[in-house]
Structures are given as C-alpha cells and as structure tokens.
Amino acid sequence: MGLLAQGIVSGVLVGGLYALMSLGISLSWGALKIINLAHFAFILLSAYLVYQLTVSFGLDPLLTILIILPLFFLVGVLMQLFFHLARVDEFKSLIVSFGLLIIFQSLIQTTWSADFRRIGSALNPYETESFFIGSVAFPLAQLMAFVSALLIAGAMYLLFTRTYFGKAVRAVAQDPEMARAFGVDPRRVAVILSGLSTAFSALAGVFIAIGQTLFPGLAVGWFGIVFSVVILGGLGNALGAVVAGVIIGVAAGVATILWGPLAAPLVTFLILIGALLFRPEGLLTTRSVA
Amino acid sequence: MRQHRRWSYMAVITTLALIAAACGDGEGGATSTLAPGTTGAPQTTEAETDTETTAATGEPIRIGGTLALTGVFAATAAIHQATGEVFVERLNESGGLLGRPVEWVLLDDESTPDLAAAAYERLITEDEVDLVIGPYGTGNITAAMAVAQRYGYVFPHHTASLTYAYNYECHFSSWSTGLHPNITNPNLLYDAIESSGTPPETIGFVVNEFPGTMFISYGQPDTDEGGAVAEAEKRGWEVVLDVTFPIATSDWGPIAAQIKDADPDFLFIAGLGLDAPNIINAMQTIDYQPAGMFVQWPAPGPLLGTEGADGIMSVTIFEEHPPFTDDPEAVEVAADISQALADSGVPYTKVETQAAASWTAWEYLQQAAEGAGSLDQEAMCNWLIENGADTLFHGNIEFFPDQQNYYEDLSKIKQVQDGDWWVVYPSEFAAPDRSVIYSP
Numbered sequence: 267m268g269l270l271a272q273g274i275v276s277g278v279l280v281g282g283l284y285a286l287m288s289l290g291i292s293l294s295w296g297a298l299k300i301i302n303l304a305h306f307a308f309i310l311l312s313a314y315l316v317y318q319l320t321v322s323f324g325l326d327p328l329l330t331i332l333i334i335l336p337l338f339f340l341v342g343v344l345m346q347l348f349f350h351l352a353r354v355d356e357f358k359s360l361i362v363s364f365g366l367l368i369i370f371q372s373l374i375q376t377t378w379s380a381d382f383r384r385i386g387s388a389l390n391p392y393e394t395e396s397f398f399i400g401s402v403a404f405p406l407a408q409l410m411a412f413v414s415a416l417l418i419a420g421a422m423y424l425l426f427t428r429t430y431f432g433k434a435v436r437a438v439a440q441d442p443e444m445a446r447a448f449g450v451d452p453r454r455v456a457v458i459l460s461g462l463s464t465a466f467s468a469l470a471g472v473f474i475a476i477g478q479t480l481f482p483g484l485a486v487g488w489f490g491i492v493f494s495v496v497i498l499g500g501l502g503n504a505l506g507a508v509v510a511g512v513i514i515g516v517a518a519g520v521a522t523i524l525w526g527p528l529a530a531p532l533v534t535f536l537i538l539i540g541a542l543l544f545r546p547e548g549l550l551t552t553r554s555v556a
Numbered sequence: 557m558r559q560h561r562r563w564s565y566m567a568v569i570t571t572l573a574l575i576a577a578a579c580g581d582g583e584g585g586a587t588s589t590l591a592p593g594t595t596g597a598p599q600t601t602e603a604e605t606d607t608e609t610t611a612a613t614g615e616p617i618r619i620g621g622t623l624a625l626t627g628v629f630a631a632t633a634a635i636h637q638a639t640g641e642v643f644v645e646r647l648n649e650s651g652g653l654l655g656r657p658v659e660w661v662l663l664d665d666e667s668t669p670d671l672a673a674a675a676y677e678r679l680i681t682e683d684e685v686d687l688v689i690g691p692y693g694t695g696n697i698t699a700a701m702a703v704a705q706r707y708g709y710v711f712p713h714h715t716a717s718l719t720y721a722y723n724y725e726c727h728f729s730s731w732s733t734g735l736h737p738n739i740t741n742p743n744l745l746y747d748a749i750e751s752s753g754t755p756p757e758t759i760g761f762v763v764n765e766f767p768g769t770m771f772i773s774y775g776q777p778d779t780d781e782g783g784a785v786a787e788a789e790k791r792g793w794e795v796v797l798d799v800t801f802p803i804a805t806s807d808w809g810p811i812a813a814q815i816k817d818a819d820p821d822f823l824f825i826a827g828l829g830l831d832a833p834n835i836i837n838a839m840q841t842i843d844y845q846p847a848g849m850f851v852q853w854p855a856p857g858p859l860l861g862t863e864g865a866d867g868i869m870s871v872t873i874f875e876e877h878p879p880f881t882d883d884p885e886a887v888e889v890a891a892d893i894s895q896a897l898a899d900s901g902v903p904y905t906k907v908e909t910q911a912a913a914s915w916t917a918w919e920y921l922q923q924a925a926e927g928a929g930s931l932d933q934e935a936m937c938n939w940l941i942e943n944g945a946d947t948l949f950h951g952n953i954e955f956f957p958d959q960q961n962y963y964e965d966l967s968k969i970k971q972v973q974d975g976d977w978w979v980v981y982p983s984e985f986a987a988p989d990r991s992v993i994y995s996p
Contacts, residue, residue, distance in 0.1 A: 268817070269813050269814065269817045272810070272813040273813055276807065276809030276810055279809075371626075375630065379634060379900060380630030381857065387862075393837065393863065394837055394863055396843065405809070405842075408841075483628040486627075486628065487806065491806060519807065519809065522810035526800065526801075527811055528801065530807070531802055
C-alpha cells in the first residue's frame with residue numbers, strides 16, 4: 267500500500283512539472299494559433315542559464331527566477347514580433363519554431379558542450395530534500411514545481427475570466443478581426459501572451475535545472491509527454507494542463523508500480539489516443555480559451 | 557470545428573513524429589529521411605604539412621568515420637572526437653601512416669543508426685576514403701559495420717555492446733569485454749563483492765531496455781545462456797527485484813519506490829549514461845540508500861557530483877592511476893587527451909574506458925596498415941588476425957577468429973571512493989591502498 271501511495275504521490279508531483287512544461291505551448295497554440303516548438307528550447311536554455319548563474323555566481327537556483335523570468339518574457343515578446351513580421355500562421359509556425367529549436371540547441375551545445383551538466387549538491391539544497399507524511403515522501407523540488415503550476419493555472423484562469431485583458435485574449439483567439447473591430451489590439455495582446463508563455467516555459471527550466479542533469483539532446487525526450495498534456499488538457503487551458511499533467515503522471519506512476527516501468531509509456535499514450543477519440547477538445551472544454 | 561481540431565491534432569502529431577525521428581530517439585534506431593549530405597560539410601583533421609612534420613609526404617590517407625556530434629550520444633562521442641584528433645595529430649607528427657599524412661574525414665551521424673549507415677555508404681562509395689573507423693554507440697556501430705562488411709573494409713570499433721551479433725571476419729573491437737560479457741562482467745563484479753568478505757544475501761536488478769544492458773542482464777535473446785541475473789542466482793543470492801525500464805524514462809520516483817520496497821543488499825543497475833544518477837537522486841528523495849550498488853555503463857562525470865553515489869561500482873578498462881599509469885607513454889597520451897577534452901569544453905576530462913577504447917581502435921588501424929605494408933583491406937584484416945595488436949592501454953591483444961575476433965575480458969571493477977573513481981578489483985590492478993568497500 268505504501269508503495270502504491272508513493273507511486274501516486276510521485277505521479278501527482280511530476281504531473282505538476284509536466285504541466286509547467288506544457289503551459290507555454292498550450293497557451294501559444296490555443297490563444298495565438300502558434301504551435302511553438304521553440305518552447306522546448308526555452309525550457310532547456312533557461313535550465314542551462316540557471317545552471318550557469320548558480321555555478322558561476324553561487325546564486326541560489328530559486329533566486330535565479332528573478333533574472334530568468336523577465337529575460338524570457340522579453341524573449342517571448344521579441345519572438346512574437348518576429349512572427350508578426352514574418353506573417354507566421356498556425357502551420358508555418360511548426361516549421362519556423364522547429365528551426366528555432368534546432369538553432370537554440372546548437373547554440374547550447376556550442377556554449378556548454380555536449381557533455382552533461384548538473385548543479386552540484388553544495389549549490390543545490392533542493393536536489394534531494396523531501397518531507398514525509400508517514401512513509402510517503404514528497405520531494406521538495408517536485409513539490410515546488412507542482413505548486414508553481416497550480417498557482418499559474420489559477421492565475422491564468424482568473425486572468426482569462428475576470429479581466430479585460432483575458433476577454434481580449436479570448437476574443438483574439440476566436441476572431442482577431444472582430445476583436446479589432448471592438449477596439450482590441452490583437453498584436454499587443456499576442457505580444458504580451460507570448461511573453462507570458464515563454465516565461466512559464468522558463469520557469470519549468472528552473473525546476474529542470476534543480477532536479478535533472480542537463481545535456482543538449484534532453485529536449486527531444488519531452489515531446490511525447492508535453493504534447494500529450496497539451497492535447498489532453500485542451501489548447502490554451504492552463505487548468506486543463508495541470509489536470510492532464512496529474513492524470514498522466516499518476517497513470518504512469520501507478521502503471522510502473524503495478525505492471526513495471528515499461529507499461530508507463532503505453533498507458534500514457536493510450537490515454538492520449540482515448541482523448542483524441544473521445545475528447546479532442548480537451549478535458550475541461552468549457553474553460554478553454556479558444 | 558471539433559472535426560477540424562481533430563485533424564489538426566493528427567497533423568501535428570504526425571509532424572512531431574517525423575521531427576522526433578529526425579532528431580533520433582536512442583540506440584533503438586530511429587528512421588529518418590535525411591541524407592548524410594545534410595549533416596553538413598565533413599570536418600577534417602589533417603597533418604600540418606609544414607616544417608614540423610618529420611616525413612609524411614604525398615597524398616593524404618583519408619580515414620572516414622562518423623560520430624554522434626549531435627543528438628543524445630553527443631556527450632560521449634565528444635570523448636571519441638577529442639581522442640581521435642589527438643591520435644591523428646600525433647600520428648602525423650611522427651611521420652604519418654606509410655609515410656603519408658593522414659586526414660580524418662568525420663561526419664555527424666546525429667546519434668542515429670540509419671544516418672550512420674548512410675554516411676559510411678557515402679564515405680566509401682562517393683568520398684572513396686582509404687580506411688574507415690567505427691562510430692560511437694552500439695546501434696550506430698552495428699549499422700555501420702554492415703556497410704563496412706558489404707565493401708570489405710577493415711572495421712575497428714570502440715564500444716559496441718552486442719558482442720554476439722558481430723560475426724564479420726574483419727571487425728575488431730577495442731572494447732575488451734570478451735565475447736560473453738553477460739557472463740564474465742557480472743562474475744567479475746560478484747567476485748569483487750565477495751572479496752570484501754561479506755557477500756549479499758539479496759540482490760535487486762533495474763535494467764534499461766537498451767539491447768546491450770538487456771544482454772548483460774539476461775543473456776543473448778532466444779538462448780538459455782543467461783546473464784547477470786542468472787549468475788547471481790547461481791551464487792545463491794536471492795533476486796528480490798527485477799524490473800526493466802524504458803530508455804526514455806523521465807519519472808524515476810516509482811522505480812525508486814520499488815527499490816526501497818524490495819530493499820536488496822546490493823542493487824545492480826544495468827543502465828547507462830545518466831540512469832544511475834537519476835535513480836540515486838530519486839532514492840535520496842525518498843530517504844533510501846542500498847548498502848551497495850553497481851552501474852554497468854555510466855557517464856563517469858555526473859556520478860561524482862551525485863549525493864549518495866559514494867561506493868557505487870562499475871566496470872572499466874583504464875583509469876588514470878597506477879598501475880595503469882606506470883607506462884610514461886600512457887601518461888603522456890592521457891594528458892594530451894585530457895587537454896583536448898578540456899579545450900572542447902568537456903567538464904570531466906579524465907581518461908577512462910571510452911577514451912582508452914577509442915585510442916586502441918585507432919591503433920588497430922595504424923598497425924594493420926603498417927603491418928600489411930599497404931592499404932589493401934584483405935591484407936590488413938589478415939595481418940591483424942595473424943599478429944594481433946600491440947596497444948598502449950591493453951598491452952598485446954590476440955584476436956580469436958573462432959570467438960568472432962574477441963579476446964579475453966580485460967574489464968576491471970572501479971568504485972567511487974572519496975569523490976573519485978578508483979580501480980579496486982582485481983587487486984593487482986587496484987589503485988594503491990584501495991580495495992572493495994562493501995558491507996551489507
């Protein structure tokens with residue numbers, strides 16, 4: 267029983283990290299109609315910058331958020347301006363952002379080499395810290411990622427439902443021309459949302475740097491999980507992303523305990539196929555932005 | 557709208573699948589439509605044909621090969637690149653090969669077997685290289701070997717793990733694991749553990765589904781030969797855990813929980829690369845540490861900075877301490893390789909299995925050509941089989957054709973002690989004042 271409980275807790279918490287990694291892509295795809303694969307590069311680049319700031323200046327990895335988030339917000343803004351300039355639509359965005367992903371990966375390999383990088387235990391107090399309820403462990407780094415995902419999802423829900431900006435985002439997502447007719451500036455909305463999406467991806471990178479060993483090829487392994495979460499959660503739906511991340515995390519964790527680790531990806535992708543067949547609009551459709 | 561979105565999802569997923577395939581997905585062998593020509597211009601390392609060169613003259617001898625310069629194996633391939641560059645540079649400085657300068661035509665196989673095969677096809681048929689040297693990674697080596705065999709090229713290679721699968725009469729492995737590492741490697745480890753005087757009563761296995769680690773753990777598929785698991789049982793150790801995990805595992809928590817639940821006296825991690833640090837970290841977060849651990853083929857650097865990794869064991873063929881460094885030339889070469897690794901930005905610069913195997917493969921090629929006195933592939937192949945090779949890191953090697961050109965298992969057991977790797981078994985190869993530390 268303790269084993270199963272640990273598997274479930276682990277799945278819930280890692281689901282938070284999956285959600286955090288998926289938020290940027292989900293918002294970008296749902297609200298801006300940009301399928302932005304560059305977010306994988308932003309997560310990775312953010313993780314490397316956290317590593318470098320921590321190792322070079324001895325900063326607490328969590329404190330780097332103060333530098334990382336504004337920086338990547340700016341990157342997101344500039345990227346969206348470029349997309350406007352290049353008239354990138356939904357399907358062109360796949361190609362363009364894949365190119366950006368490759369460019370950033372190459373830059374990362376050139377800068378940090380292909381070898382593995384990890385923040386040493388002396389500089390990373392969160393790496394293996396946990397607190398316990400009975401015999402069940404709650405790893406601190408994963409818990410922080412989970413709480414961050416929840417807070418962001420809640421904030422985005424309030425932003426989209428209770429503010430003028432949120433209404434503007436939804437209007438732009440549904441019909442940009444009509445939104446413009448009602449005085450909404452779609453470009454301004456898109457630029458701000460792109461900045462936010464990129465900052466969320468960067469935040470995921472902070473937790474990746476705290477908990478994992480980095481190498482330039484790391485991002486390729488995230489594709490399956492992240493797109494499963496995005497599609498299951500519903501495009502542009504931050505709360506849906508958290509729910510989907512938890513479902514996938516728990517399903518994989520329980521499958522690992524019950525049937526072995528090889529069953530985890532099978533269960534994950536069965537869930538994805540089920541979602542595509544029966545809920546292609548996502549789990550929490552009524553709250554979707556698009 | 558709903559229908560449109562469904563097709564939109566399908567299109568995106570299909571595109572992503574193609575992208576993931578193009579990026580490579582590990583040793584299993586992704587399919588890609590990219591031609592090797594798209595991997596960029598070949599990189600070459602050539603003789604400085606100025607006054608510093610002693611005697612190398614004439615047309616360069618072109619040696620073709622690929623490495624995983626990008627993709628998931630790039631971290632380890634960087635070691636092979638640095639080692640190869642040092643070898644070629646030193647070879648050219650000492651007069652070249654058969655009196656001619658040597659040029660290494662190096663392509664990027666992007667960590668993908670089918671790209672490696674296509675690149676070797678190009679190197680042999682279009683670039684018409686004189687010699688070839690193997691790539692890095694079991695899948696890539698296996699794929700490239702088939703091409704070398706088709707054209708009859710001598711094929712030295714470094715760290716391919718599926719020994720039973722390589723029956724090409726002109727392949728020469730520089731990874732001295734012997735033909736049956738699934739038997740010899742575990743028994744070497746188990747002997748090392750028993751040398752501590754307190755053997756375990758229980759043992760647990762966590763096995764990466766990568767073919768090489770499956771082979772080590774369970775033996776050759778479709779045979780009853782067995783591997784590490786069966787060999788442990790033969791010693792009367794109870795196997796209390798035996799789980800296989802996917803190559804692309806991202807959540808290690810449930811696996812760590814299973815290990816804690818089984819609580820083995822000794823944990824055998826049949827993993828590679830970052831598997832061990834990831835598992836150890838996950839175990840640390842649930843406040844668990846087995847009494848002893850072994851990992852098959854780890855990336856050496858990351859484990860040293862991992863909390864809870866002290867005492868973990870692994871296999872090696874060379875470490876930078878006596879008695880391996882008793883030969884001054886080995887020290888000199890190791891220093892050159894370390895410097896090359898540092899220059900290329902690699903954080904862990906000590907020479908160990910990867911660099912030593914890489915260097916040895918180059919030695920095979922050099923000695924085959926010099927021994928045969930020509931670049932005739934058949935003559936080179938026959939010369940190596942008849943004469944073996946005199947190597948810097950392994951000493952004299954004799955290839956046994958009845959064992960698919962393999963020779964004895966020269967592996968040693970190393971252990972992390974006081975924050976660094978030390979060979980601890982067999983005792984004649986152990987670092988001074990070092991021995992196996994294990995107490996269940």
